[in-house]
Amino acid sequence: MKVIVIDDEPAMHYIMSRLLGKFPGVEVVGCFEDTVSAVRHMEEHEVHVAYVDISMPRETGIQFAERIAQLHPDLHIVFVTSNDEYALHAFELAALDYIMKPVMPERLEMSVNRARALFHSRETAEEPDANPVRIYALGGLEVQTAHGSVKWISRKSAELFGYLLLHQGRVVSRVRIIADVFGDMPPSNAEKYLNTSVYHLRKALDPHGLKSIVQSDSEGYRLHIVNASIDFIAFEENVKRLAEIESSNLEQALESEAQYVGDLFGERGFGWALSDMERLSALYAAFVKKLAKVLLERHEEETAVRMLNKLFNRNELDEETVELLLYAYAAKKDQASLAKLYRNFVKGLRLELGIDPSKELEAVYARLQASWHAG
Structure with missing residues (x-):
């Protein structure tokens, strides 16, 4: 299902693309700051759903929906807005949905499922040999592939994944893992729980073709991930690239700010991740202050x-x-x-x-x- 986003705030392009990109079978084929550019794109490309802000200069989302009904009657409109006063008018225009900002993932999922039902089509899976992995550790811990989201079997197996992820491919000894992740247990139980957690982790990853990324040897364990995007690593790299913020890279800076949806691992609050969480949090704070100064100057x-x-x-x-x-x-x-x-x-x-x-x-x-x- 091909979707577009129309919003005059560039940061919303990144937010909506990131949220929509988590749903298998949903492809964001364009983000536009005005309706004119969006219509021009639809004249040459197939689009099934448009997520449209209502309050925009020149032509509002409501005006766009009224006009597009004649040009593209098969297009489904989902309004995304900060104001609920247009809800009745929106549904009079046969809008597919009306979502309030800030957009919650659970609410967006309802909208996506509604659109899928209208198309009477099943979600399409990518080829097994082209299975990109998206890992979201800012604000929580989620692993997405073409087959959906990894379902953690146990809390400790999810924590073990996060722990190995933070070590970025390096082998971590069993002794160190037990001390950091299972340190609150008696030694005999900790060894047993480590083995069980490794088993649960591999079992959770298996339906996604990722069982083999949890590698082990006589020393310990490591994650070996190919073709993966990891949000906190991407955020840090982007911030370092944006040492100087100016007009030419302002939109990239806004996208990077929006990428930071919460602290590392969110409410899971792993003790062993505290120093990295504080480092990334401080990096985000310094970046926002620098970006805000540029915005105020503009x-x-x-x-x-x-x-x-x-x-x-x-x-x-x-x-x-x-x-x-x-x-x-x-x-x-x-x-x-x-x-x-x-x-x-x-x-x-x-x-x-x-x-x-x-x-x-x-x-x-x-x-x-x-x-x-x-x-």
Whole structure:
């Protein structure tokens, strides 16, 4: 099933492509910032479903749906929006679905399944010798192949996969694995659970043709994966490539920011992964701050505010993030949000740490407030 994404915010292209790309048989054949480009593509290529933002300049998603009904009556429209006021109108236009942002994977799956049912077609599997592997470890732990998602048989088998994944192909001794992954068990039980977890892991990977990637020798175990994309590795490489953010690579920077959907392994919270989790988290924070400064220079305050709030929710006591948010709200002329942010930050500092903001931040806030009243 061929789908396209139409949204004037480039970051949504990456988010939707990543989410849709997890569903077997779904192919994202294009992402467009305006409806004109999308229609031009549909004139020359087959498209079955369009995921369309409603609030866009020039032609809204609603206007697009009304027009496209005449040009491409077989196209199914799924509206993806931050506003629910258009829901009734959307379904009057026979929209396939109406999804609210932020898009949840479970909600998107319902939409994809609905589209599949309309086409009366079964999901298509790729050839066995061309079986790309996608590994998502930011925000959780998921392995996707052409055959779907790997179903973990046990919690420890999933943890073992994550542990070997983090060692990126190196052989890890049984002694070290037992100490790191099974250290809370008596030695005799730990040895047994390691063997059982290896068995469960290989059994879970077998339906995907991946049983052989768990390799062992007299020393220990390793993962040997060919043709795999691993999100946290790709994120780190992208950030290093984007040492300088400018107009030519701004969209790539936005895509990289959107790629970081959560900390390494998410709520699983493996103790042995703590240092890597903190390193990637710090890398993400520094990258967002650098990107936000570029966006503010380009007067793209809305996008900057969205990213900085995402960062602020991760650490509400980070003064540098707060300072950038204050500048962003001031640029938006949003005095209410500016004042509320500062009050809450001061309250949080005093409650959690028993301190006041730095003199520098106090001066920034006073200057922004003064400039507001002067204007």
